[in-house]
Amino acid sequence: MKLITAGDPAPNFSLEDNHNKIVNLSDYRGRNILLSWHPLAWTPVCTDQMRALENNWDNFQKLNTIPFGMSVDAQPSKKVWADALALENLSILADFWPHGKVAQDYGIFMEKDGTSERANILIDENGIVKWVKVYPAAQLPDINEIFKVLSSMQLAVR
Template sequence: MTDEIRVGETIQDFRLRDQKREEIHLYDLKGKKVLLSFHPLAWTQVCAQQMKSLEENYELFTELNTVPLGISVDPIPSKKAWARELGINHIKLLSDFWPHGEVARTCGIFRGKEGVSERANIIIDENRQVIYFKKYLGHELPDIKEIIEVLKNK
């Protein structure tokens, strides 16, 4: 298992597809902060609340020069249907499906036994350095206010 990523480290580049099959290349987002909001599985209550909180705060993220990305191991068709069900129009829901959980693994938050990522938020700055990293219990909804405060103060 890979060690967990730490504040101060540079995050490894990746390319994943979102619910619209558009490829998102992390290093293309240079000059912006990026919130990587990992959730174990689509179609679950806490994960839905987590992604809806990102969508509800999309304008504020934009004002804070931040691109919020939801990431899980679910395949793209599932992400597409889930985004439609939740009314997600702005947030990109990335599929870390194949190689299975590869981005979560490089961050050290893949749970091999269950085949899903931990619930975690990682914020990287404009130079791709990790400025915030927090894991949550599976049933715990990340506090969006805490994320916003970190972004305002960094």
């Protein structure tokens, strides 16, 4: 299983979110996409990671970007967790069955633990991976780092 890299086409997927909707990656062509992977719901760093996405929703919209929270948790767990976090805008997707299939496609599934890595993957408007960063499990990703990369992507398009 090889980690996806910048320049690769983003593998398409269809996953259920916390709003009981099926999200197809291919439906978002024309928008940048952030796949923000966390190992498991209900843990402190994962909670802070998802709240940072929700709290910065408007900033993502200004950069033509849709963030998605991603993990291998089951959809019912994602729904209850999102409700507990009062997530109104953010969709968090369940890569539960086949277990971790999307994480495997992106090269971030940890077979030994049955979870994904903590990672951020930015996909451009044409479905091409532009940036990948894997973080130590205990490290909260820096939201400002993501905005810097998105801003540079915007400048490259002009």
